Amino acid sequence: MATARKIKFxxxxxxxxxxxxxxxxxxxxxxxxxxxxxxxxxxxxxFIREIxxxxxxxxxxxxxxxxxxxxxxxxxxxxxxAKKGDKVKLSWSDNKGESGSGETTVDF
Amino acid sequence: MTYSPRRTFLxxxxxxxxxxxxxxxxxxxxxxxxxxxxPTNAFVAKKIDxxxxxxxxxxxxxxxxxxxxxxxxxxxxxxxxPITVDTTLANVESIAILVDNNPMPLVTxxxxxGADSYFSTFIKMxxxxxxHIVVKAGGKLYGAKATIKVTAGGCGG
Numbered sequence: 001m002a003t004a005r006k007i008k009f010x011x012x013x014x015x016x017x018x019x020x021x022x023x024x025x026x027x028x029x030x031x032x033x034x035x036x037x038x039x040x041x042x043x044x045x046x047f048i049r050e051i052x053x054x055x056x057x058x059x060x061x062x063x064x065x066x067x068x069x070x071x072x073x074x075x076x077x078x079x080x081x082a083k084k085g086d087k088v089k090l091s092w093s094d095n096k097g098e099s100g101s102g103e104t105t106v107d108f
Numbered sequence: 109m110t111y112s113p114r115r116t117f118l119x120x121x122x123x124x125x126x127x128x129x130x131x132x133x134x135x136x137x138x139x140x141x142x143x144x145x146x147p148t149n150a151f152v153a154k155k156i157d158x159x160x161x162x163x164x165x166x167x168x169x170x171x172x173x174x175x176x177x178x179x180x181x182x183x184x185x186x187x188x189x190p191i192t193v194d195t196t197l198a199n200v201e202s203i204a205i206l207v208d209n210n211p212m213p214l215v216t217x218x219x220x221x222g223a224d225s226y227f228s229t230f231i232k233m234x235x236x237x238x239x240h241i242v243v244k245a246g247g248k249l250y251g252a253k254a255t256i257k258v259t260a261g262g263c264g265g
Contacts, residue, residue, distance in 0.1 A: 064151075064217045
């Protein structure tokens with residue numbers, strides 16, 4: 001059964017813009033270099049590679065990531081010219097072909 | 109030829125690994141909105157200069173006071189080290205985070221296409237290290253760094 005990975009959002013006014021806090025969880029962000037101490041086998045890589053942030057349908061940031069980002073990645077971006085009611089969408093895909101997305105509305 | 113359960117298990121494991129490698133190389137990738145390829149060479153580079161050349165085409169970085177790095181001087185858990193970058197440089201195209209003493213220094217690169225030049229996340233650090241922030245702005249590279257002491261390494265060691 002596939003793991004349900006969710007995205008939690010929070011938006012708030014900060015430093016002249018709107019800060020978008022998003023957490024994709026759970027995701028192991030396994031780098032592929034760790035060795036399981038019990039089995040002595042390498043734990044296969046499983047990490048998010050691309051995350052896109054959209055503001056009102058326009059891609060405003062793209063994060064290219066490795067397994068060196070911490071598990072259950074928590075990200076903060078800041079939008080320019082954002083107002084309450086604006087649509088924010090976060091999409092992600094990982095090295096195993098899994099993907100997901102979530103949307104929120106700017107509110108503070 | 110008879111198939112033992114062990115032989116089948118090993119075959120299955122090898123098949124999965126090959127698929128994993130192929131996926132990483134971009135052969136079996138999930139559809140993505142990105143036009144550009146995932147810069148694998150930059151992420152597997154063992155030296156910061158090589159990672160920057162693979163990512164941005166250059167490793168010439170000018171120090172800049174316009175890049176603010178917020179990071180703890182001491183990280184108790186190298187698996188979750190908070191890093192925040194904020195820059196007032198104009199025409200920011202990308203922000204990269206690289207850790208000197210990680211086996212593969214490039215952690216992430218955020219390409220900016222409308223958002224503010226600000227980014228924060230948690231990263232893994234193998235041990236005490238300089239963390240370099242490189243910002244591509246107006247076609248040039250600018251940098252700042254923070255030294256973070258790690259008391260418990262974050263790469264599973």
